[in-house]
Structure formats: C-alpha cells, structure tokens
Amino acid sequence: MKYLLFILTMCFSFNSKAQDVVFGKISTKELKEKLYPLDSTADAAYLYKSKDVSYEFTGSEGWYLITKVHERIKIYNKKGFDYANKTIKLFNRGGKDEKVTNLKAYTFFIDEKGEVSKLKLSKKEVFEEEKTDYWSIKKITMPGIKEGVIIDLTYQKKSPYYQYIDKITIQENIPVKKISIKVNIPEYFTFKSYQKGYYPISLQKSNKNRIINYSYRQKNCTTCATTSRYNEKVNLLESSIEINEENLPSLKDTEPYCGNINNYRAGLEFELSSIKFPNTKYSNYTGSWNSVCKTIYKSSNFGSELEKSSYYKKDLQNILSYAKNDYEKTALIFQFVKTKIKWNTYYAKYTDKGVKKAYKEGVGNAAEINLILTSMLRNAGLDTNPVLVSTRNNGIPLFPTLDGFNYVISKVNFSDGKYILLDATEIYTTPNTLPIRALNWYGREVLKNGESKQVKLTPSSLTKETNSLFVKIDELGGVTGIFRKSLTGHSAMFYRQKNNVKKEEDIITSTEEKLGIEIETFKVLNTKKINKPIMQTIKFTGEDFIEEINNKLYFNPAFFLATKENPFKSEERKFPIDFGMPWQNNFSVSISIPDGYIIESYPKELAISLPENIGVFKYKILTKDNKISLLSVTQFNSSIISPSYYPTIKEFYTQLVQKQTEKIVLIKK
Known part of the structure; x- marks a missing residue:
C-alpha cells in the first residue's frame, strides 16, 4: 500500500510538472494543428496566457509594480495574422516612466524538411511610439508570420505607479486554452477587486508570509562624505488572488450591435482603497x-x-x-x-x-x-x-x-x-x-x-428613417418608381459623415448596386443644412423585382426596403444588444399593378409588441382596385437591451424577415 501510494504521488507530481508551460518549449502536436479542437471557426487561439503581478522594493527606488506576461498564440489562418502584432501601453510622467524589460519572443513553424524551426524577435521589430505627453506604446511585430505558426512571447513591465494595477482581461476575441493569473499584494496596500463579464470565473484567495530583503546607503555622520551600505529584512503578509482556467470560449466582436465588447468579456479590475506603511499615517484612496x-x-x-x-x-x-x-x-x-x-x-x-x-x-x-x-x-x-x-x-x-x-x-x-x-x-x-x-x-x-x-448620454428621442416608395408595374414585369427618403437625428448625421465627402456619381453608383435599380434622376437636399432632415429623391427603373411563373406575377411589395436577413444568428448571447440610440425605421409603398391583372394573394397583417415597451413591429397591406398600399414600422425604444431578451429579439427579427419577404401574387383577369 505504501509502495502504491508512493507511485501515485510520483505520477501526480510528474503530471503537474508536465502541465507547466515553459517559455520556448512548445508542443509539436499543437504546431501541426490545422484547426483549434474546441472551435473550428477560430482564426487563432491563446494556447497559454499568463500574467503575474507583484510588488518589489529597493532602498534606492522604493516600491514599484512588476507585471510579468507570457503569451503563446497559435495562428490558424490569415485572418489570425493580427495576433502577430502586440501593443504595450506605457505611462510616462514627470521623469518616471513605465518600462518593458526582459522582452523575448519566437515564431515557431514547420520548415521545408518537416522539422520544428523558430525565428527570434529582433530589435528592429520592436519600436516605441509616443501617443501623448503622458502615454507611449511599444509595438512588436513578430517575424515570419504565416498560417500554422505559434508565437511565444514574454516580457516584464516595471511601473513606479504602484497604486494602479492594470485591468486583467481573461476572456478574449479568440479561445483561450489555458490561463494563469496571479496577483500578490503586500499588506501595506488595500485593493478592492471587481469581476466583470458574464463568463463565470473562479478566484482563489489566500494569504502568505513574505520576506523582502533590500539594501541602502547612508552617510556615517552628518559631516562625513563616506557612506556605508546597510542590509535590511522585512517580514510582511501578502494577499494573493489566483485564477487558473482552461478552455475559455471566445467572446467575439463580430456579433451585431455589441458596442464595446470589452465591457462584457470576463476580466478583473482593481481599485486602491488605502495605503498604510509602517510608522506612517493611514492614507485613504477610496473615492466617489x-x-x-x-x-x-x-x-x-x-x-x-x-x-x-x-x-x-x-x-x-x-x-x-x-x-x-x-x-x-x-x-x-x-x-x-x-x-x-x-x-x-x-x-x-x-x-x-x-x-x-x-x-x-x-x-x-x-x-x-x-x-x-x-x-x-x-x-x-x-x-x-x-x-x-x-x-x-x-x-x-x-x-x-x-x-x-x-x-x-x-x-x-x-x-x-x-x-x-x-x-x-x-x-x-x-x-x-x-x-x-x-x-x-x-x-x-x-x-x-x-x-x-x-x-x-443616450438620446431620449428616436432617430428616424422614413422611406416612401411609389411603384408602377407594367405588363412585362418592368418597374418604374420614385423613392423618397427622410433622415433625422443620428441617421442624418451618419449620412452626412459618409456621403458629404463623396462625389455624386459615386453615391449614385453605390446606391444602384445596393438597391438593384437603375437611377434616372437623383437629388439630395440639406446635406449642409444640418438642422434640417436629409431629403433624398430618386427616380428609377428596375427589371429584377417581378417573377413570372405560369402567367402569374410574384413580387415582394417591400421591394428593396425589406429586411431580408436576421442579423441575430447566434443560439445564445451573453451580453446586451447595444443599438447606440433608440430608433425608428418606417416605410410606405404605393403600387400600381398592370391592367388585366388582379390580386390573388398578399401577406396578412402582423403586429408584434416586445415586452417592457422595448419595441414594436407593424406590417399592414391595403388593396383597392389596381392599387396596393403597404405600411411597415420597426421601432426600438431602448438603446441597450438585456441579454435575457435575446431569444425574444431573435424571434422578433425572424418574424419580421419572414413577413417583409412574403410575396404578392397577381393573376390575369
């Protein structure tokens, strides 16, 4: 039994050490991977992400903050090449600068002989850029980037601003296979820690004893020029926070209406509450x-x-x-x-x-x-x-x-x-x-x-887009029409920002491509009169809106105004929908059908109200003789919508798309 226990203990010890990630030693299996095993859509993945935050003290410099970083990234395809570039933000003020030291990095790849090779990061691939009087950035561009490589990078950031611990991002835009976070804070500093994001993260908190050895020089007497070196030792208690997680899913910013996705990614932030050094008064930093x-x-x-x-x-x-x-x-x-x-x-x-x-x-x-x-x-x-x-x-x-x-x-x-x-x-x-x-x-x-x-900050009034479409269908299925658009609020501002720098012919060309029409006349009012709505009028023709099958004409009464695709495709969503502002999009369509035809069928009326007065969708068609009138309104009264409503919003858009893409059928008399 003792022998068996010894073997099990040795195996456990061996496995624990085997799982340690050592800089410069990569897995050949991971290097040969074509896809990330847990997410085949990933362009890249963090194989390992480590951040170790601690405090150091010297007799000459006092306290400073040390942040040790180790990142190992696998790049699967060209879309992941951006992860070969690293930016480190540094605060500089009053002669006290944050500095990056011990920077080392390699790009690992399979060479022509099928063997593992590596390229070392050189000094010419690292440069510093001053952004403001107080901030600079150190930019790193990894060498030899191509599909399938692994980047292994480590560095240390030394900061005299020990009051500020950088935000720690745990969840990323790409999957994280393994992450290790350690934050060790001496008893002299009291911080509040805040977890953010929707992904559950387990924190391990503990306290431990620590000994700090430091030396300093001091004059032997008040009038003497000679100095002596003294060595000191301080015993203190240190609080520790650790995070060790595996297989974190990505939280991508490719979702529609996500705002700043970093607001919702799992992370950890620290606020300094107080400082109390030995034999000094208590300093309170908790503010409002x-x-x-x-x-x-x-x-x-x-x-x-x-x-x-x-x-x-x-x-x-x-x-x-x-x-x-x-x-x-x-x-x-x-x-x-x-x-x-x-x-x-x-x-x-x-x-x-x-x-x-x-x-x-x-x-x-x-x-x-x-x-x-x-x-x-x-x-x-x-x-x-x-x-x-x-x-x-x-x-x-x-x-x-x-x-x-x-x-x-x-x-x-x-x-x-x-x-x-x-x-x-x-x-x-x-x-x-x-x-x-x-x-x-x-x-x-x-x-x-x-x-x-x-x-x-978000506006209370709706930003509005109002569209009016007048269409005439001829016996051959051709379409002529007049399209009028009115934009107010942010919709008008966005239009001016996008189009006031363009030539009119370029706007016409892009509009024709987007709407599938040929424009005969084009006019826009109030592009410079910003206190008035944008008023756009287009006279157009079109040939691809009507489909003839067995002497019947099929067409979508919303024409190019219909929403044809649900923007919300994910099965679930862990963060809010952020529209930026409340908005309304409404359109009316007046259609003249050709002589000799009558309406066989048309979409039924639909009205959807979302809970808590979040928004509405209304769709209604009226017919009289050879005239068809369509009214459609989509409105959201809330700019930020909780993820708990995501299934409801997704279904709302599913019904909206289905209704706006339904067709009218005309038959000959």
Whole structure:
C-alpha cells in the first residue's frame, strides 16, 4: 500500500510538472494543428496566457509594480495574422516612466524538411511610439508570420505607479486554452477587486508570509562624505488572488450591435482603497465620482482653462449681436466653434496645448474644443457646464477613477428645465445628437464648485428613417418608381459623415448596386443644412423585382426596403444588444399593378409588441382596385437591451424577415 501510494504521488507530481508551460518549449502536436479542437471557426487561439503581478522594493527606488506576461498564440489562418502584432501601453510622467524589460519572443513553424524551426524577435521589430505627453506604446511585430505558426512571447513591465494595477482581461476575441493569473499584494496596500463579464470565473484567495530583503546607503555622520551600505529584512503578509482556467470560449466582436465588447468579456479590475506603511499615517484612496470630478476640475488643464476668455471676446460679441434668445445664442456659438476649431482626433479630458493656442491655430483635442465651447456659452450668460465622458472604446468604468473618463462634452441648462448636450468636435453634430463614440451610458456634469451629477448620454428621442416608395408595374414585369427618403437625428448625421465627402456619381453608383435599380434622376437636399432632415429623391427603373411563373406575377411589395436577413444568428448571447440610440425605421409603398391583372394573394397583417415597451413591429397591406398600399414600422425604444431578451429579439427579427419577404401574387383577369 505504501509502495502504491508512493507511485501515485510520483505520477501526480510528474503530471503537474508536465502541465507547466515553459517559455520556448512548445508542443509539436499543437504546431501541426490545422484547426483549434474546441472551435473550428477560430482564426487563432491563446494556447497559454499568463500574467503575474507583484510588488518589489529597493532602498534606492522604493516600491514599484512588476507585471510579468507570457503569451503563446497559435495562428490558424490569415485572418489570425493580427495576433502577430502586440501593443504595450506605457505611462510616462514627470521623469518616471513605465518600462518593458526582459522582452523575448519566437515564431515557431514547420520548415521545408518537416522539422520544428523558430525565428527570434529582433530589435528592429520592436519600436516605441509616443501617443501623448503622458502615454507611449511599444509595438512588436513578430517575424515570419504565416498560417500554422505559434508565437511565444514574454516580457516584464516595471511601473513606479504602484497604486494602479492594470485591468486583467481573461476572456478574449479568440479561445483561450489555458490561463494563469496571479496577483500578490503586500499588506501595506488595500485593493478592492471587481469581476466583470458574464463568463463565470473562479478566484482563489489566500494569504502568505513574505520576506523582502533590500539594501541602502547612508552617510556615517552628518559631516562625513563616506557612506556605508546597510542590509535590511522585512517580514510582511501578502494577499494573493489566483485564477487558473482552461478552455475559455471566445467572446467575439463580430456579433451585431455589441458596442464595446470589452465591457462584457470576463476580466478583473482593481481599485486602491488605502495605503498604510509602517510608522506612517493611514492614507485613504477610496473615492466617489464627486471626488474624482473635483480632482479633474482643479487641474490647471481643465478648470483654469474654463476661466480664460480674453482670446475670444471680440468674436463672441459679434456672434451675440445676431441672437434674439438663449436658444439662438447656443446655436450660433455652437456652430461657430465647430467651424473655428478642427478636431485633431485625440480624445482627452485635459487640454494639451491649451485653449488659447488651440483657438488661435484652429486645431485642438476634444477637451480644448469643448472647454472653449463651454466657456463661450457661459460668457454669453448661459448656464453651461462641461460633462466628463468615457467613450465607447474606453469602456464603462466599474468604480470611481481618474482613468474612467477620457473625453469632454458640454451641457446647456435652460430656464424651462430643458437641457441639451453638445459636442463641437464633429461638424455634422446637432444639439443632443452626439457622435456615436460619446454615447456610452452616463457622463458626469461638473458644476462650477467642482461638484458633479450624473447625466444620461443616450438620446431620449428616436432617430428616424422614413422611406416612401411609389411603384408602377407594367405588363412585362418592368418597374418604374420614385423613392423618397427622410433622415433625422443620428441617421442624418451618419449620412452626412459618409456621403458629404463623396462625389455624386459615386453615391449614385453605390446606391444602384445596393438597391438593384437603375437611377434616372437623383437629388439630395440639406446635406449642409444640418438642422434640417436629409431629403433624398430618386427616380428609377428596375427589371429584377417581378417573377413570372405560369402567367402569374410574384413580387415582394417591400421591394428593396425589406429586411431580408436576421442579423441575430447566434443560439445564445451573453451580453446586451447595444443599438447606440433608440430608433425608428418606417416605410410606405404605393403600387400600381398592370391592367388585366388582379390580386390573388398578399401577406396578412402582423403586429408584434416586445415586452417592457422595448419595441414594436407593424406590417399592414391595403388593396383597392389596381392599387396596393403597404405600411411597415420597426421601432426600438431602448438603446441597450438585456441579454435575457435575446431569444425574444431573435424571434422578433425572424418574424419580421419572414413577413417583409412574403410575396404578392397577381393573376390575369
């Protein structure tokens, strides 16, 4: 029995060690794989993903944070080539920079002889790029990338900003075969940890003793130039969080209406609560959104910039001479700022070169443009405040933190209780029609005293697309018609952003290809008059809409306006449907059928109401003599829909597609 127990113990020990992943030692079996065994659709997969976070201390540098990373990725096809590029974000400020050390990487492949070969990452394939005054990125491009290779990469990031532990992403856009996360935090630092995402992750928490050895130099006396080296040892308690998971499914951003998919991927985030070093006072870091906003407001690159006004006084006086009321003041100032200062595409909550310089040069970041807008509106006598925003690509902050916001817009409050949100970075925005990047749940309005309050960013009113189609069918099955489209809100803004930079002939060509028609005349109104709806009129002909079988004519009464495919194809969905804004799409079709024909059959009326007033679909056909009228409305009142409603929404679209693709049958009299 003792012998058997010994053998089992040795086997267990051997198997545990065999499962350890060692950098540079890959599996030939995995290298030869053509498809990922658990997901044949995967373009690539993390064979191993490891992150080890710990604290180190030296007598010369003090505390710093060490993050050790090891990633092993298998690339199955060309679509997975993007995973051969790695970007590491580094924070740099005040001479204290985050640094990458011990960077090593190989690309493994099967050579012409059928043997395992590898290419080493060289220095010329690693370069650093400065993005802002505070951030830079280190870019890595792996060598010898082709289908079937395995990338093995490891590095260490050293950060003097020990108060901030990077977000840890556990679930990815591709499958993860094995993941190992370790976070070890000394007793001097207290962090709150937050799990996010819908995939269940098991955390193992424990405490352990640790000894830190360090040395330092000190003068032997107050007047002596000589120093001596001293060695010290500190015993402390360390809290540990570990995650060890296998076979995590991908959470892809290819699903329709997913917003920022990173909001819903399994992950772990940390918030510093307090610091208490030996023989020092307790420091509390737990904050509220109010305290975060006050900190931002007190910055010389934020609040102080709002107080400056001399640089635009003459221009403001000229603008106000044309305004009769507060709404006109707002509209004129808003339009002036949009045309005066061009956005340099940088998101920011702080100014970079400052409002005066941005105004003079006519170029600025988001903070400079919208703080100028806010300041001008205030000096025009309007109750206006900046609103801090986390853009969609920045995610939804789980707790109050300075990094939670990366953008600024403006809010005007009127005496009748109404308010409007403004963003002057985009020439085609209108009041309460923010760029899609800013439509991320809630922002924080910062008042003049630094206090703040929550503001809903998504619009309350529907963005609308209204289509009218007048069609005449001849005896040979040819179609002539007039198509009118009206766009308001975000639909109009999207149209202008997409088409105002194109030539008319290019718009006509793409429209003909999309709708399957030949355009005779084309006219669009209000492309530059952004306070009015886009009005498009097309006169067209078509030959492929009517099908003749056994002297009967078959056609879809919605023609090219029908939704022909259900956008929701997955069996289940673990994250919300994000439309960005509430919307309505409605169309009416008036059809004249040829003489000598009567209607044999046509689609029946259908109305679907979704629960909780989420949305509706209505479809109705009326017939009289040789005229057919179709009315269809699709409307969603909620911009964000819980995944619990996904089966209902999917079935909603299944019925919608079936109804909008049903055909009318005409027979000869």
